[in-house]
Amino acid sequence: MGGLFWNKIFAAVLATALVVFGIKELSHKFIHSEQPETPGFAVVIENTSSDTAVAEIIKEVSLAELLSGASASSGERIAKKCTACHTFEKDGGNKIGPALWNVIGRDAAAADGFKYSSALSASGLNWSFENLNLFLKKPKELVPGTSMSFMGLKKAKDRANFLLWLREKSDAPMSLPAFAAPVVEAAGDMLDEVTEQASSAVEATGDGVAEVLEKAADMTTVPTSANE
Numbered sequence: 267m268g269g270l271f272w273n274k275i276f277a278a279v280l281a282t283a284l285v286v287f288g289i290k291e292l293s294h295k296f297i298h299s300e301q302p303e304t305p306g307f308a309v310v311i312e313n314t315s316s317d318t319a320v321a322e323i324i325k326e327v328s329l330a331e332l333l334s335g336a337s338a339s340s341g342e343r344i345a346k347k348c349t350a351c352h353t354f355e356k357d358g359g360n361k362i363g364p365a366l367w368n369v370i371g372r373d374a375a376a377a378d379g380f381k382y383s384s385a386l387s388a389s390g391l392n393w394s395f396e397n398l399n400l401f402l403k404k405p406k407e408l409v410p411g412t413s414m415s416f417m418g419l420k421k422a423k424d425r426a427n428f429l430l431w432l433r434e435k436s437d438a439p440m441s442l443p444a445f446a447a448p449v450v451e452a453a454g455d456m457l458d459e460v461t462e463q464a465s466s467a468v469e470a471t472g473d474g475v476a477e478v479l480e481k482a483a484d485m486t487t488v489p490t491s492a493n494e
């Protein structure tokens with residue numbers, strides 16, 4: 267009996283040591299495997315979907331910002347590059363290119379009586395400020411196969427000035443894109459994501475602790491059962 271008593275004491279001490287060691291070891295392992303490599307919110311940076319979202323927003327914001335500082339009278343000069351092929355007046359009609367009155371906000375390839383390329387007809391585009399900006403920068407890049415043979419307007423400022431002028435060529439000029447809204451929206455999205463990441467990290471920590479405790483329980487049973 268005496269031997270068994272000391273065995274039990276020994277087992278208890280050993281178990282305690284193992285538990286302490288186990289917790290240390292496991293938490294060590296846990297910290298290394300579950301924590302992000304880079305401290306802080308590297309998770310957000312690693313996420314490619316939010317990366318592209320941010321890039322989109324920056325693009326939209328910069329166009330909106332350019333438009334807010336654009337000059338319609340400077341834009342009128344740019345329009346001269348288009349008038350060989352397009353009309354901008356109400357009921358101006360089609361020329362080599364389609365009539366462009368009311369074009370902002372209109373679906374692509376929707377001017378009455380104009381024979382569009384199949385590329386533009388199938389594009390499914392709507393002429394938002396952003397899409398027009400891309401089209402005018404390099405028509406063949408946004409719509410490969412378009413029959414509009416025009417090199418494009420290289421300068422972002424020229425495009426913004428022109429778009430501001432073009433906006434007036436409409437029965438109901440579309441409101442300029444606001445640049446505060448997308449930023450606020452993006453901030454909200456990012457906050458959601460961070461919160462989600464944080465709560466899953468907390469969950470993982472909980473799992474880790476449960477695992478340590480389970481392991482500890484296992485270890486305490488090993489020496490005693492070995493003695494039976």
Ligand code: HEC
Nearest residue numbers: 347348351362363364374375376382383386412413414416
């Ligand atoms: C050499 C002739 C030519 C010039 C110059 C030209 N375009 Fe075009 N444009 C076209 C043709 C042709 C199309 C039809 C394209 C197609 O069907 O793929 C077109 C289509 C368009 C469209 C699409 C319209 C719609 O109904 O979907 C826009 C917008 C446009 N042009 C704007 C401009 C602007 C702005 C300029 C001047 C900066 C310009 N274009 C210069 C020939 C021209």
